[in-house]
Amino acid sequence: MFTHLYxxxxxxxxxxxxxxxxxxxxxxxxxxxxxxxxxxxxxxxxELEAQYMRDFRELHQTxxxxxxxxxxxxxxxxxxxxxxxxELLAAYRAAAASSRGNEGLQSVPLSAWPASDYFxxxxxxxxxxxxxxxxxxxxVILLSVVDHIRTIRDASGVIxxxxxxxxxxxxxxxxxxxxxxxxxxxxxxxxxIDELSEILGQRFAADYVALLTFVQGHADEIKxxxxxxxxxxxxxxxxxxxxxxxxxxxxxxxxxxxxxxPELWRQQLEPGQQLTIRIAARARVLVTVRSWxxxxxxxxxxxxxxxxMPAAGSLESSTNQRTIEREIEIDATVLxxxxxxxxxxxxxxxxxxxxxxxxxxxxxxxxx
Numbered sequence: 001m002f003t004h005l006y007x008x009x010x011x012x013x014x015x016x017x018x019x020x021x022x023x024x025x026x027x028x029x030x031x032x033x034x035x036x037x038x039x040x041x042x043x044x045x046x047e048l049e050a051q052y053m054r055d056f057r058e059l060h061q062t063x064x065x066x067x068x069x070x071x072x073x074x075x076x077x078x079x080x081x082x083x084x085x086x087e088l089l090a091a092y093r094a095a096a097a098s099s100r101g102n103e104g105l106q107s108v109p110l111s112a113w114p115a116s117d118y119f120x121x122x123x124x125x126x127x128x129x130x131x132x133x134x135x136x137x138x139x140v141i142l143l144s145v146v147d148h149i150r151t152i153r154d155a156s157g158v159i160x161x162x163x164x165x166x167x168x169x170x171x172x173x174x175x176x177x178x179x180x181x182x183x184x185x186x187x188x189x190x191x192x193i194d195e196l197s198e199i200l201g202q203r204f205a206a207d208y209v210a211l212l213t214f215v216q217g218h219a220d221e222i223k224x225x226x227x228x229x230x231x232x233x234x235x236x237x238x239x240x241x242x243x244x245x246x247x248x249x250x251x252x253x254x255x256x257x258x259x260x261x262p263e264l265w266r267q268q269l270e271p272g273q274q275l276t277i278r279i280a281a282r283a284r285v286l287v288t289v290r291s292w293x294x295x296x297x298x299x300x301x302x303x304x305x306x307x308x309m310p311a312a313g314s315l316e317s318s319t320n321q322r323t324i325e326r327e328i329e330i331d332a333t334v335l336x337x338x339x340x341x342x343x344x345x346x347x348x349x350x351x352x353x354x355x356x357x358x359x360x361x362x363x364x365x366x367x368x
Contacts, residue, residue, distance in 0.1 A: 006108065023189075041141050145157060258277050277331075289320065332348055
């Protein structure tokens, strides 16, 4: 993954610099989240500024000529005054400086390569120079970036550009010992999204394991809370030929997972933030049941009346204890101290999971 991002003229023209398009804003915001250094070569700024002023002068001439013709039809000689070059240039530079500051773009100075080196690249038609000799501006931008990266230890860079000649300059950058790739805006965005997903996945895994471990460390407290607050409808405890008589004890509560809403990896987590969680657990419950032996068995034969077989053993009932497992859900909050550190578990409610509705005691109210 690159550590430094450099903007070429092409994506900025598409953004109508010094305006920032939604696409460019998303790219830069994502890069900042990944702690990628954002850079704007001075050569790019100069190129965009010069292009802007050329466009202004062409528009000025076109508009002024048409405006004069239109005014003459009404017998007017004075054209409407338009902004001067100096006024527009000052306003443009102020807007560009504002955009640089707002987006955290650092200026990259012009390359210090001597003219002889540029001329050598031109004569050899080495990219970014084309076979017809064009590409001096691209060469200045590329070598300015190369100079900048070489001053930073362990730096790797990406130039955001759709210019094919940049992409063909890989041999030059490799020869100069610089790790530099050329990506379009969309390709860079996708690469950073993939990187962010991996980073968030790693952070989420560590965060989740810490949260689960923290909750599991309160298993005794949760067990006592479940015993006080969860009612077990008889329908949830029955067995074939048995009638539940009492719930005697919660033997254990096994914490299986912790769910946050929204999901942990989707949240912008901050130190000191309180999280609402749902704890999924499996409770082992000791139950006293009354068992009834099976009654007479009726045998049906084709074309004959039912025939009763004698029941085995006594028809008297008996009581015994059985351990059953039931899924429990516990509502709670925790305090996130910092990355992968949690404290202050507060239990808010508990209930059987997926118990038929309409039965009393399915959801308990928090203590106090």
